[in-house]
Amino acid sequence: MIAWIVFYYLIGAIPFGYLAGRIRGIDLRQQGSRNIGATNAWRVLGWKWGLSVFILDFLKGFIPVFGALNWLPFLTGDAGGWDFNVLVVLSCFAVILGHTYTCFLGFRGGKGVATTAGVLFALNPVVACVALASWLVVMGISGIVSLASLVAAVVMIAAGWWIYPLCQDGDVSPQILYVAFFTVVGALVILKHRSNIARLLNGTEHSFYSKKSK
Template sequence: MTAWIVLYIAASYLVGAVPFGYLAGRCRGLDLRKEGSCNIGATNAWRVLGWRWGAPVFALDFLKGFIPVFGALHWLPFLTGDSAGWDFNTAVVLVCFAVVLGHTYTCFLGFKGGKGVATTAGVLFALNPAVACTALATWLVLVGISGIVSLASILAAVAMIVAGWWMYPLAEGGSISSQVLYIAFFTLIGLLVIFKHRSNMARLFNGTEHSFYSKKSK
């Protein structure tokens, strides 16, 4: 792996680490880490700051996932010498991990960040729109039915894992395929998203999780 690829992966982490939700809150004189669900992600920004701030935060969190991965898919083949082998796929997957981990464990806020939903969505749409649409459809249906974003996000992560295992081959020509790297990414990031929602799961079990349909949320 060349020095340029390592630098690209490091830069992807730093791009993912930009805490747009936190910065939006500061522009309004608030610290989102102490407001609402105490999270810097787009959902809490939307809830605390309103849609005029929440929508741009979501878009920026999405783009910081999409752009580095899209760039990796189109630029890294020139550095690895191919667009399908182990070297290329390893580099792309590391970029995907870097940008999501940058958001969820940002170095700019003491390695405490968001829950990774919007940024993971950006990564997925750059990497595999079919997997992304499967997760998005799951999210939209569940938000529409329940109004609970955390529940929708958790089950969308599960849908992403299932779709990844379904669409990517574990083996080709009798040997392990490099596509297994993407299966590993979908699985580990899906589990990370679920893990980051553990406080939400506790509220779901207690029946105290926020819903956009509740009077309090309105």
């Protein structure tokens, strides 16, 4: 199990944003918001590079988790039991933690939005679509990526609590693991956006609709 989790962490730890910047001769950690995520790559490197970073960060969340959902039943022998669900949730955590705290850059990584989105679409497309819809609405109204991401994180937590049962037939259900997962990951996304929250409160956060945040 440990080797499996480490492997998943290392997949998530691949810093595609940093590598894209280096290809262009730029260190994203020293430019813009100094983040290696897709949003900063978009602003500093241009939309083509930013979109490419987003897709790669999304896929490094989606593909490993999709694989875990299909491979782990053969390893655990029970697709609905505690062993299976514990490994799935730990795999999801490992990929996201790899992105947000990559060992390749001194444990400083992205804010986790694109990779978390990839994990969500592999794990539960319903929760993913609800969170995406909230992101699109807020982004369409405000033009502020960080605000849309924060709202989507909160919506993801709420959707997880709504969809997954905590108990089943009078016993604690393994599905409670997913409720915990959505809650902790949502909190992590919010934590990683604390500098953005400060700028939102000060009215200085960047909006794609204007040079100065609304």
